Amino acid sequence: MFLAIDIGNTNITIGLYDGDVPGPRWRLAADHERTADEYGASLGEALRRLGIDAGRVRAVAISSVVPSLTRVFEEVSGQCLRCRPLIVDSSVKTGLRILYDDPRQIGADRIVDAAAGYALYGGPVCIIDLGTATTFDAVSADGDFLGGAITPGIGIAAEALAMRAAKLPRVELLHPASVIGRNATQSLQSGLLLGYVGLVEGMVARFQAELGPGTRVVATGGLAPVIARETPVIQVLAPWLTLDGLRFLYSLNRGGDQ
Numbered sequence: 001m002f003l004a005i006d007i008g009n010t011n012i013t014i015g016l017y018d019g020d021v022p023g024p025r026w027r028l029a030a031d032h033e034r035t036a037d038e039y040g041a042s043l044g045e046a047l048r049r050l051g052i053d054a055g056r057v058r059a060v061a062i063s064s065v066v067p068s069l070t071r072v073f074e075e076v077s078g079q080c081l082r083c084r085p086l087i088v089d090s091s092v093k094t095g096l097r098i099l100y101d102d103p104r105q106i107g108a109d110r111i112v113d114a115a116a117g118y119a120l121y122g123g124p125v126c127i128i129d130l131g132t133a134t135t136f137d138a139v140s141a142d143g144d145f146l147g148g149a150i151t152p153g154i155g156i157a158a159e160a161l162a163m164r165a166a167k168l169p170r171v172e173l174l175h176p177a178s179v180i181g182r183n184a185t186q187s188l189q190s191g192l193l194l195g196y197v198g199l200v201e202g203m204v205a206r207f208q209a210e211l212g213p214g215t216r217v218v219a220t221g222g223l224a225p226v227i228a229r230e231t232p233v234i235q236v237l238a239p240w241l242t243l244d245g246l247r248f249l250y251s252l253n254r255g256g257d258q
Contacts, residue, residue, distance in 0.1 A: 001056045003081065004246035005073055006109060007064035009132040010155070011222065012073075014043070015243035016052070022247075024050050025240055027222075032068055036075035044080060059254070060085035061246040063108035086250050088112055093252050095119060096145045106145075109242055110137050114145050116245030117218050121236060124211035126204060128234070129242075130221035132156065134196070136203050138211055146211075149203060154196050154223055161188070173226055197230045204233045 002017040012030050016023035026046060028039075047054050060083045064070040070087065077085040086092065090103035094115040100106050109129065114137045117127040123141040128134070132155065137148035152160075154173060162170045171188045179194055181187030208215045219227065219234040220241035228234040238244070 001052070002059045002061075002247055002250060003057050003077075003083075004243040004250075005060065005062045005064075005085075006112070006242045006246065007062065007066050007069045007073060008109065009065060011131075012069070013240075013243060014046075015240060015246075016050075016057075017247050020247075022240070022244070025243060030066060030069060032066065034072070036072045036079065039072055040076045040080040043076060054081055057081045057083065059083060059250055061088065061250040062086070063088040063112045063242060063246060065107045065109060086246075086253055088246065088249055092249060094145075094249065095252060096139060096143050098145045100145065100147050107135075110135055110148065111145075112242050112245035112249060113137060113220060114139050116238075116241050116248055117216075118143055119248055120238075120241075120244070121216045121218055124215040126207040126211065126215055126217050127241070128200060128204075128217065128219045128221075128224070130154070130219060130223040130227055134199075136207060138207055140211065141214075151199065154192055154226075157196075158188070158192055173223075175230065193226070193230065197227060200227055201231055201233050 004015045006013040010030055012028040015025040060077045062073055062085045074085055077083045088108045090106055096115055113127045113129055117125045118139045123139045125139050127137045132153050134151045134153050135148060138146040140146055161168050171185050173193050174189055176186045176189040179190050181190045204217055217234055218236040218238055220238050224237055224239055228237045
């Protein structure tokens with residue numbers, strides 16, 4: 001079996017694969033203070049609940065934007081699973097030609113998403129990852145990773161408003177009764193949810209203008225389903241794209257038993 005681990009600033013997303021068949025997927029909070037022993041115990045407990053012996057996991061790949069947790073999960077992989085993980089960065093084989101000025105500046109999750117988006121849906125493709133940050137990445141029809149755009153995610157914006165504006169409450173990201181809010185909650189829901197929908201639609205239009213006709217638009221990340229419900233510009237909803245991409249990149253770089 002193969003284990004994919006995507007470490008973000010807010011969540012750690014984990015998925016199991018039996019060959020090419022995706023299995024259980026789950027999320028943990030990204031806690032910078034937890035040790036390898038603690039995360040190892042948590043992973044072991046999750047596998048036991050699923051009825052899976054840790055010895056069946058023969059391969060691991062990790063993408064991470066948190067260096068301290070990269071080291072922690074590299075240790076977890078070695079100690080608990082007896083696996084040397086593939087740590088994704090700009091040096092691994094991706095099936096893409098990376099044209100970023102300095103490829104080392106690209107987050108591992110963006111590399112994985114771009115590789116998976118192109119491998120699964122072809123190009124040109126715009127991949128939107130709606131998580132702690134909202135990222136837009138562009139891959140040409142010829143498989144060139146051209147770059148992208150990064151903006152703060154909805155959660156960061158909502159938290160910043162609640163912290164900096166004493167009279168503004170925290171709200172659920174629900175569709176407001178009207179775009180013109182009649183109270184603080186509705187106004188925040190309109191601005192946060194529909195405002196980000198407008199951002200996504202505007203950025204997609206600009207990406208499509210540069211990438212050309214036929215550009216596919218793929219959305220992933222924890223908030224992708226929330227935004228996809230509100231706009232037709234998202235053509236493919238792939239909440240687990242990063243995990244699927246890790247499976248693809250491991251096969252491309254190492255192959256072997258999984």
